[in-house]
Structures are given as structure tokens and as C-alpha cells.
Amino acid sequence: MKPLLRLIPYLARYRKTLILGVLTVVMSNVFTVAVPLFVGRAIDIMKAGLSAGNLKAGDLLGYAGLMLGFTAVAGFFTFLTRETIIVVSRKVEYDLRNDFLSHIQKLSLSFFQNTPTGDLMAHATNDISAVRNSLGPGIMYPTDTMMTFTMVIAVMLYQDWQLTLMALIPLPFVSYAVYRLGKIVNVKFQERQDKYAELTTRAQENLSGIRVVKAYVREKYEIGLFKSLSMDYLQKNLVLAKVQSIMWPLMFLLVGLSLVITLYQGGLRVIDGRLTIGMLTAFLGYLVILIWPMIAFGWVVNILQQGAASMGRLARIWDTPPEIQDSERTDYSIQTIEGKIEFRDVSFQYRGAQNPALYNMNLLIPQGSTIAIVGYTGAGKSTLVNLLPRLYDISKGELLIDDIPIHQIPLKVLRENIGYVPQETFLFSDSIMENISYGADNGTDDHVREAAEISQLVSDVDDFPKGFRTMLGERGITLSGGQKQRASIARAVMRQPRILILDDALSAVDTHTEEEILKRLRGVMQERTSILISHRISTVKDADLIVVLHDGEIVERGTHAELVALGGKYADLHQKQLLERELEEL
Numbered sequence: 321m322k323p324l325l326r327l328i329p330y331l332a333r334y335r336k337t338l339i340l341g342v343l344t345v346v347m348s349n350v351f352t353v354a355v356p357l358f359v360g361r362a363i364d365i366m367k368a369g370l371s372a373g374n375l376k377a378g379d380l381l382g383y384a385g386l387m388l389g390f391t392a393v394a395g396f397f398t399f400l401t402r403e404t405i406i407v408v409s410r411k412v413e414y415d416l417r418n419d420f421l422s423h424i425q426k427l428s429l430s431f432f433q434n435t436p437t438g439d440l441m442a443h444a445t446n447d448i449s450a451v452r453n454s455l456g457p458g459i460m461y462p463t464d465t466m467m468t469f470t471m472v473i474a475v476m477l478y479q480d481w482q483l484t485l486m487a488l489i490p491l492p493f494v495s496y497a498v499y500r501l502g503k504i505v506n507v508k509f510q511e512r513q514d515k516y517a518e519l520t521t522r523a524q525e526n527l528s529g530i531r532v533v534k535a536y537v538r539e540k541y542e543i544g545l546f547k548s549l550s551m552d553y554l555q556k557n558l559v560l561a562k563v564q565s566i567m568w569p570l571m572f573l574l575v576g577l578s579l580v581i582t583l584y585q586g587g588l589r590v591i592d593g594r595l596t597i598g599m600l601t602a603f604l605g606y607l608v609i610l611i612w613p614m615i616a617f618g619w620v621v622n623i624l625q626q627g628a629a630s631m632g633r634l635a636r637i638w639d640t641p642p643e644i645q646d647s648e649r650t651d652y653s654i655q656t657i658e659g660k661i662e663f664r665d666v667s668f669q670y671r672g673a674q675n676p677a678l679y680n681m682n683l684l685i686p687q688g689s690t691i692a693i694v695g696y697t698g699a700g701k702s703t704l705v706n707l708l709p710r711l712y713d714i715s716k717g718e719l720l721i722d723d724i725p726i727h728q729i730p731l732k733v734l735r736e737n738i739g740y741v742p743q744e745t746f747l748f749s750d751s752i753m754e755n756i757s758y759g760a761d762n763g764t765d766d767h768v769r770e771a772a773e774i775s776q777l778v779s780d781v782d783d784f785p786k787g788f789r790t791m792l793g794e795r796g797i798t799l800s801g802g803q804k805q806r807a808s809i810a811r812a813v814m815r816q817p818r819i820l821i822l823d824d825a826l827s828a829v830d831t832h833t834e835e836e837i838l839k840r841l842r843g844v845m846q847e848r849t850s851i852l853i854s855h856r857i858s859t860v861k862d863a864d865l866i867v868v869l870h871d872g873e874i875v876e877r878g879t880h881a882e883l884v885a886l887g888g889k890y891a892d893l894h895q896k897q898l899l900e901r902e903l904e905e906l
Contacts, residue, residue, distance in 0.1 A: 323631035341404030348397035360602030409456030438521025454627025659849035692860030695869035739817035747796025
């Protein structure tokens, strides 16, 4: 149950409502406990009246009215209990979901590379719901059970303490059974949740990769694999259900045993004259009142075990610290950046990799200049620019922006001033307008259109029935590859960043569109530091400086003319692309 202790700060936010909820539980039990007394008293009066032959309906109407009134008031307070304690559990669920999303958004890219999306979705849905389910009943029913037991046992002891102790003989067995079965439930529920996460991951990958599945005619294979995972999940559910199915009959058996003991021993006392029939009836009524708390105790332990298992899974995520965050070195007086960039002997190595991805990188990028980075696949181009917004932190050396070590710049300030178009274009399931203005809080419709004109997207958007209000499918599936890239470029330009990074952002557009986009971008890039990454020489030839990477090191640098004249790797790449163009023309 320890994981559930982490919920105390959340519950503390609603302590006034919870205190009110506890008071309603007390009041509900006060009125509920009085009802069997009225029943017992009415039976004794009825018996006495029948024996004397003077029983009148009026003798019982008063008790009937009292029973009806007290039951109604108890029901009203029970309603208030749900309106307070259960509502608090829903509010805590809301807080948990927000905090969970907030935390995972702070985690580094390496976390998401090692954690399946389906697993995170299972945490955000099933696990948080299980925690909420354990919170509401987990607070309400134990409180109600303790109050009921305290009041009912007090009255029963007052009436006949010996009979009360005999009636409670099965209770220790109830506690032991709940303890033993509860531990098994915890383990089995954890196994079920892990399997659910695996099933969710597979479903998410199938839906995201539906084009690949169809293109390779793997529908039957994927259906078979999903059926296998579903069957495993079914088996985990059945095992959990079997454990739970043992708990309920056992609770009823032990409660029934209490009733048998009470009826037998109470009957002997009635025969001996030590107990009236009305008192025995009231006694049995109190045991009936105790039936639900005794059963609820086992049920609550069951759901608390499930909640603890789910909270333990969530805790593993919450206990994962963000690798990249502000620290004691951060200078919060820095409110903006200008764009001068300098790499000093920078090296970077991915976790688990044997060799560095970047090695002894020395590079100065003046403010307002345009630099291009070229190289073959795997040379380290994307890795290099990922260090600038601190998607990864350098392993060795020093990276400075405006002559300030990058770790001193607040992360929010750093990323707000960088417009980054990554290789893998991502668009949200929203309108084109919202996708372009994403990240620009004060953007207007005119700003969106201007950014789209720069990226040569306007003509395409104008052909859509709803223009910029056109809704895109998941990951922007409505658009072509080139349109997605242009939308991403517009999104980056819309922010008016001090540093603009285009990581192979024109690979899916034709050369004519590329030239038009670059022509429009030149006006934008004059005002800011720009970094272009591309395999195409046509994209980078006009840059102020071209850097050639090979195996994580800078092997050549200079202008287009200088590098062609050098006759090295850049010249070789240039020559190959010229030949490819000639072959295409033929």
C-alpha cells in the first residue's frame, strides 16, 4: 500500500471537502444504527400487546414513522457522502492526469526512445483510473466501515456482550483471508496491467503504421499477433477473476457463520428468558448492517491492492528525473538570445553507444549568418543541431550561445528562441491554421498566411475547401510529404526565432519549389542565425559557410566555390548530384 501514500499531497488540497465527507459518514451511521432498536422495540410491544389482547395500530405507527424518517435522513447523508468523497476522487484523478502529462513532457528524448507509446497510454488511462477507483471507495468505505463497526459493536456489547463476542468469532478469519488474497490480487493485477500496456503498444503501432501494414500485406500477420496478445491479456484477467471469485464467497460464508452463531445462541437466550425476541431481532438487524462493511472490507482491500499496483507503475514514471532541466547554474536574468553559436571541443556520445556520435567539434557561427551542414547518412548532422535546443546535452567540451555556456540559459528562453524543423515532420490532428501557429501565442491569421507564403504552402491551402481551417488527419495524413514539410517550415518561421534550424526540411519537395522556398527564406534568414542540413548541394550552395561532417568530425569547411575547388568529399558529393541530374534530364 506504500505507493498510495504519494496521494496524500493531492488529498490535502481537498481536506475541507474530505472532512465534510467524514462528518456525513458519521451522521449517516448515527441514523442507521438507531433503526434496529426501533424494530426490536416495536416487536416487543407487538408481542406484549398480542399477549394482553390490547394491541393497537397506533402503538406501532410511531415506531414505523421513526424508522422511515431515520432511514430517509441516513440516505440523505449517504448521498452527501458520495457528493463529497467520490467527487474528491474525481478531482484527484484530474490532477493526476495533468501532472502525469506535465512530467512526461519534461523528460528527455532518450526516455521516449526506450519507452513504448502504448505503455505510456496505458499509464495515462487504465492506471490513473485504477488509482481513482481506489481513492473514492478506498476512503469512503473504510471510514464508513470503522464508524459502523464502532457504533454497532458498542450497541451490541451494551445489549449482550457475551453474544456479541460469539457473533464476532469469524471476524479474525475474515481479516486473515483478506490479507492473504489481497497480496495475490496485487501481484496478479500488476501482471494484468503490464500485459495491457503491451497490448496497447501493439494496437498503437498498428494504427500508426497502417500504411506499412497494408503495403506489405501483413494484415493477417498483425491480426494473428494481436489475437495472441489479446489471449494472453484474457488469461491474466481470468487468473485475477479466479482470485477475486474466491474472496466474495468466502466473505459471505464467514458472515453467514456469524448469523448462524447469533441465531442459535440468541435463540437459547430467548428460551431462557435472558433476551427478548425484539432484542434478538435487533441483534440480527445489527449483524445485517455489519454484513456490507465486512464484505466491503474485502472489496476495498482488493481495489486498494489494484490501486497500489497501478500507483507503483505510475511512480516509476514520476521517479524518472528529467535529464535535461534548469539547474543551479541557470541564470534567470537571461530573457533572450541573439544567435551567436560556438562549439568548443564538443563531443557527444549516445547512452549505450560504443563510439561518440560527435568528436572534438570546433565551430563558430556568427550571429545572423547562414551555415550549412552536409555529409553522408550517419555523419552526425542531426545530432549536432539537437544539441542547440538541448534535446541532448553535450558529453564533453563547451557549447556557448552569445558567449554564454548553454547550461546557464534558461531552457524555456533557449527553446523559445529556436525554430526547429526536424527530419521527421509531425503535424497534429488539428487545422492547418493551428498547426502553423503552434508555438506562436500572439500569431494572427495574417501572420499565418505570411509564413505559409514563405514556405510556398499558400497555393496548396487555397485549393482546400476550408482553406487554413481544413482539419488534418492523424500526424497530418491528409497532406503529402512535401506539404507536411512546408507546413513545418511555416510553423518554424511563424515563431520568428533568433536561430532557425532546417534539418533536411526540403527533401520531399521538388527542386523548383525548393528554389522558391529558399528565395523567400533568404529574407527571413538575413535577420537571424540559420542552420541548413541537406543532402542536396542546391540547398546549401549559397550559405555563408558550409561544413562537411564525416564520422562525427568536421573534415571540410568553406564556401561552395572553395569546397568544390578543394576536390574533397563535398566536391565528390557535388559531382555525383550533377551526374544524377544529367541522367534525369536524359
